[in-house]
Every structure is written in structure tokens, then in C-alpha cells.
Amino acid sequence: MIKTFQHLLRLSSTGPSCGKVLSSCGGWVPPKNTRYALQGTSTNFEAVRAYSDKWDLDVESLLKDEEYEEFSERIFRLPQHGHNVLVIQPFIDYQTNWKDPNLKNTTPELQLEEAEALIKTLSRWKVSGSLLLGVPSYNRSNFFSYGQIERMKDILNKTKNISAVFVSVNILKARQIINLELELDVPVYDRYTIVIQIFKQHAKTKESKLQVAMAELPYLRQCVKGFPLGLSDRLALGSVVGGLGRVSPEKRKDLLQERELKLKKAIISLRKHRERLRSTQKISSYPIVAVMGYTNAGKTSLIKALTSKDSLQPKNQLFATLDVTKHEGLLPCKLKVLYIDTVGFITNIPTKLIESFTATLEDAMCSDVIIHVWDVSNPDFVLQQEHVMNTLKKLQFGENLEQKIFTVANKIDRIAEDKLLELKRSIPQNNTFFVSTKNGQGMEEMLDNLQKKIIAATGRICMKIKVKTGGNEELWIRKNFPVVSIELGNDSEHTTFTVIVTKAQIDTFKYNFLK
Ligand SMILES: Nc1nc2c(ncn2[C@@H]2O[C@H](COP(=O)(O)OP(=O)(O)OP(=O)(O)O)[C@@H](O)[C@H]2O)c(=O)[nH]1
Numbered sequence: 347m348i349k350t351f352q353h354l355l356r357l358s359s360t361g362p363s364c365g366k367v368l369s370s371c372g373g374w375v376p377p378k379n380t381r382y383a384l385q386g387t388s389t390n391f392e393a394v395r396a397y398s399d400k401w402d403l404d405v406e407s408l409l410k411d412e413e414y415e416e417f418s419e420r421i422f423r424l425p426q427h428g429h430n431v432l433v434i435q436p437f438i439d440y441q442t443n444w445k446d447p448n449l450k451n452t453t454p455e456l457q458l459e460e461a462e463a464l465i466k467t468l469s470r471w472k473v474s475g476s477l478l479l480g481v482p483s484y485n486r487s488n489f490f491s492y493g494q495i496e497r498m499k500d501i502l503n504k505t506k507n508i509s510a511v512f513v514s515v516n517i518l519k520a521r522q523i524i525n526l527e528l529e530l531d532v533p534v535y536d537r538y539t540i541v542i543q544i545f546k547q548h549a550k551t552k553e554s555k556l557q558v559a560m561a562e563l564p565y566l567r568q569c570v571k572g573f574p575l576g577l578s579d580r581l582a583l584g585s586v587v588g589g590l591g592r593v594s595p596e597k598r599k600d601l602l603q604e605r606e607l608k609l610k611k612a613i614i615s616l617r618k619h620r621e622r623l624r625s626t627q628k629i630s631s632y633p634i635v636a637v638m639g640y641t642n643a644g645k646t647s648l649i650k651a652l653t654s655k656d657s658l659q660p661k662n663q664l665f666a667t668l669d670v671t672k673h674e675g676l677l678p679c680k681l682k683v684l685y686i687d688t689v690g691f692i693t694n695i696p697t698k699l700i701e702s703f704t705a706t707l708e709d710a711m712c713s714d715v716i717i718h719v720w721d722v723s724n725p726d727f728v729l730q731q732e733h734v735m736n737t738l739k740k741l742q743f744g745e746n747l748e749q750k751i752f753t754v755a756n757k758i759d760r761i762a763e764d765k766l767l768e769l770k771r772s773i774p775q776n777n778t779f780f781v782s783t784k785n786g787q788g789m790e791e792m793l794d795n796l797q798k799k800i801i802a803a804t805g806r807i808c809m810k811i812k813v814k815t816g817g818n819e820e821l822w823i824r825k826n827f828p829v830v831s832i833e834l835g836n837d838s839e840h841t842t843f844t845v846i847v848t849k850a851q852i853d854t855f856k857y858n859f860l861k
């Protein structure tokens with residue numbers, strides 16, 4: 347064997363080129379009988395999930411607190427029966443010489459579209475009207491001018507079924523909410539409250555429920571600070587919708603503090619649990635690929651296409667995915683990979699909202715490669731991808747973030763051919779791959795390159811190992827290494843395996859057979 351092991355031949359550090367590939371998704375059906383068809387890929391992953399579900403904290407009872415609920419519900423005022431909403435997209439009026447950095451690469455019209463999509467994502471909430479309003483600044487306590495308020499009142503009078511107003515800005519100050527509600531006599535929401543409501547509706551597991559509970563605290567704290575005492579009593583008496591209820595001002599602060607302490611403790615326990623999971627699980631030996639991007643860009647669809655997992659359900663909804671989940675896939679070279687599906691990002695919400703998901707996002711932070719999915723059919727995709735990159739930097743996704751990124755420009759089936767050509771010319775293509783997870787366009791080339799990236803990023807190498815046919819070495823290789831190809835020697839006595847391995851795996855092989 348020593349002799350044959352000397353035949354180890356280092357081929358390349360970027361892996362072999364791949365042949366026909368993979369998988370099926372919602373729309374794209376893989377080529378039949380492909381030699382890379384996925385088989386039996388779910389078992390190890392199921393084991394991972396089963397272990398992960400063992401996190402034994404009783405989150406339901408932890409979150410149960412009637413006093414807190416009464417007081418927080420009165421601030422959020424998010425009724426189960428939904429609302430008919432007047433959506434208002436303010437934008438900085440350039441004639442007043444103010445510059446709004448948030449509107450770089452976008453337009454107020456596109457922002458309004460996204461604001462409407464947020465409302466439509468909530469079950470039982472409907473858009474009953476929408477309005478673009480230029481304002482000189484977002485900071486004034488009387489956010490809108492007298493004329494603009496009159497315009498809103500007019501719409502509310504004419505469209506009787508409107509029961510709420512959504513002002514699509516990051517977060518409104520308590521004073522701004524009060525002033526508007528006193529004028530309009532309906533509840534007024536900002537992006538923070540709407541996104542929290544979407545999170546609440548979509549949170550299914552105890553991990554996401556816990557993180558959503560944490561995400562709402564900064565908002566409540568701001569409201570508690572911002573509601574002047576006299577006025578909050580008036581609100582409580584019902585002079586406008588809402589109010590802070592019967593919980594006294596001192597008690598409110600205590601309730602928030604107690605809850606924060608409780609949640610922080612639980613989040614620490616969740617973090618430790620996931621850390622343990624990462625270090626003890628088999629998954630640590632697989633390359634880990636985090637799939638990240640703007641909400642609705644097609645992250646879940648991409649994973650579904652790469653893993654053939656029927657249980658994954660892409661949805662035309664913002665924040666359809668709230669839980670960080672792992673899904674096993676097989677690269678064309680037979681290397682197993684774990685794809686991590688993640689919560690999407692959106693502009694104009696406080697980073698704190700996404701930060702509260704860090705406990706589960708840490709899994710993605712430890713990834714070898716980050717696939718950044720763009721929805722290139724969205725006219726706003728430049729702004730969206732910049733926002734994702736900035737958020738990843740803020741979330742401290744590692745110093746070598748840029749090197750880890752692999753960009754997938756998705757939904758090309760939705761754009762015209764000439765536009766696609768123009769796009770391809772304007773974007774450097776060495777690290778961006780244009781695909782449609784729906785019809786499979788570009789998927790093979792993308793996967794080829796993704797494989798190279800993963801192999802390089804994880805320090806794996808492609809090598810040939812010649813061993814005695816039918817011997818223990820052969821059995822061991824077949825069991826433990828991703829085998830790319832097998833060649834039987836002319837004499838049939840020896841077989842050459844092309845494998846993709848880490849240095850640690852080769853060391854184990856040497857330890858077992860080259861003592
Ligand atoms: N036309 C077209 N639609 C696509 C494509 N990829 C995804 N979609 C659709 O886009 C919508 C969003 O897809 P998802 O995969 O759920 O997107 P996501 O990024 O996981 O979204 P969140 O989890 O909500 O952040 C779904 O309706 C998909 O069917 C594509 O290549 N072409």
C-alpha cells in the first residue's frame with residue numbers, strides 16, 4: 347500500500363469540472379438519469395434537526411405574561427381581524443435641498459410598492475389606498491404639513507372602510523404617532539410595527555418566537571419614554587385609538603426590564619445550544635453554505651433547487667422564512683454540503699430588528715461560503731443588494747466577508763433578453779451567476795462555479811488514490827470519501843479513485859493505512 351499511496355496525485359485545488367447536474371425545484375426539473383441525481387440526502391440532516399429540536403427551554407411559558415401582553419398589545423394595536431390600510435410613502439422633497447441617503451438607487455414609487463407588499467403580506471390586512479407625500483424631513487414632530495393632513499382626512503372621509511394608516515418610514519417617534527392619531531382618529535403604524543407583526547404571524551418555532559419577542563422590546567421602550575404622562579392618560583381614556591392601558595408608567599418600565607432580562611437569558615441558552623450543536627454535530631465536517639439576501643429574492647427556492655427538498659415551500663411573501671434551517675445537498679463531485687436558509691433583509695427597518703435574530707444567524711456566520719441571492723427582476727435590486735451587504739457588515743459577518751460571497755442573480759426568466767445582456771455587461775461576471783430557479787436557466791454553470799468556490803474555500807483538494815482492488819483501503823475510501831470517479835486498472839488488480847478531501851481526511855486515511 348505504501349507504494350500505491352505514493353501515487354497520490356494532486357490534480358487541482360479547485361476541483362474537477364462538473365458534468366450534468368442536479369436536482370429539482372418548483373419549476374426546474376433536472377435532466378433525467380443524470381449521474382449526479384440526488385439520493386438519500388435527507389438522513390443526516392434529519393438527525394441534525396432532531397437534535398436541534400431538543401433545546402428544552404419552555405419558550406411558551408417564558409413568554410406568557412398577562413400584564414406585559416396587555417400593555418404591549420395596547421402599544422402595537424395589531425388586531426387579529428386585520429385592517430384596511432391607507433399606505434403613505436413619505437419621501438424627502440428634493441426641492442427643499444435635503445438629501446435622503448435612503449433613496450439612493452431607488453424611487454419613492456418603488457418604495458411605495460414595497461410598502462404595499464408589506465401590508466399585503468399580513469393575513470387579513472388590505473391596502474385600501476396609497477399616497478406619496480414629499481416632506482422636508484423625517485424628524486419634525488408634525489411629520490406632515492397641514493395641507494397633507496387635510497388630504498389624508500379627505501381620503502379617510504371618502505373611503506369609509508379605511509381603518510388604519512401606515513406611514514412607511516423606519517420608525518415613528520411617539521410624539522409623531524400621537525399627533526397623527528389625534529388628527530386622523532385611526533391607528534398609525536410605521537415599518538417597525540408592521541414588520542414585527544409579520545414576524546409574529548410567521549414565527550413557528552420556539553427559536554423564532556423568542557427572537558421576535560426580543561425584537562419588539564426596543565420599540566416598546568421608545569414608546570414608553572416618548573408618551574408624555576398626561577397624554578398617555580388621555581390616550582388610555584380612549585380619546586384616540588389605543589393608549590397605554592392601566593399599567594402604571596413605573597410598572598411599564600419594570601415590566602420591560604424584567605422581560606428583557608428573561609429573554610436575554612433564554613437567548614444565551616439558545617446561543618450555547620446552537621454552538622454545542624455546531625461543534626458536536628457531524629455537520630461540522632461538511633462544507634456549510636449560507637444562503638442570504640433581500641427578502642423574497644428566492645433564497646428558499648434556490649435551496650429547493652439544489653437539494654430537491656419537497657418540504658421547502660417558497661412563498662411570494664416578505665419574510666416567509668424566519669427560521670434558520672439546514673438542508674443537505676450533493677455537489678456534482680458527490681461532496682455533501684449543508685445549505686443554510688436564512689431570514690431575509692429589508693431596507694428601512696432598524697438593524698436591531700434583524701440583530702435580534704443573531705442567535706440563529708450565528709450558524710450562517712460560521713459558514714464557508716455565503717451565497718448572496720439577488721432578485722434581478724426587481725427594479726430596486728441595486729439598493730437591495732447594497733443594503734444586504736451593509737447589514738452583513740453591521741452584523742459582523744467576519745472580516746473576510748467579501749471573499750466568502752458568491753452571488754446568484756436570480757429570476758432572470760422575468761426580464762427581457764436585451765435587458766439581461768445589458769445587466770450582464772454591467773456586472774462583473776467572475777463572481778456573479780445569472781439563473782432562474784424557476785426554469786433552471788444558468789443553474790448548471792452556477793453550480794459548477796459554486797462547487798469550485800466551496801472546494802477552494804474549505805481547503806479541499808481533488809486527488810487520485812490508487813489502491814488494491816477489493817482491499818480494506820478501497821472499502822474505507824468508498825465509505826468515507828466523496829468519490830468523483832473510479833478507474834479499474836488494466837490488470838484489474840488496482841483501482842484508482844478520484845476523491846475530494848480535506849487534509850484532515852487524508853491524515854486519517856494515512857493513519858489507518860500507512861502506519
Ligand atoms: N419567476 C421567478 N420566480 C421566482 C424565482 N425564484 C423564486 N421565485 C418566486 O419568488 C417568490 C419568493 O421566493 P422564496 O424562495 O420564498 O424567496 P425568499 O428569498 O426565500 O423569501 P423570504 O423567505 O420571504 O425572505 C416565490 O413566489 C418564488 O416562487 C425565479 O427564478 N423566477
Ligand SMILES: [Mg+2]
Nearest residue numbers: 645646666667
Ligand atoms: Mg425564504
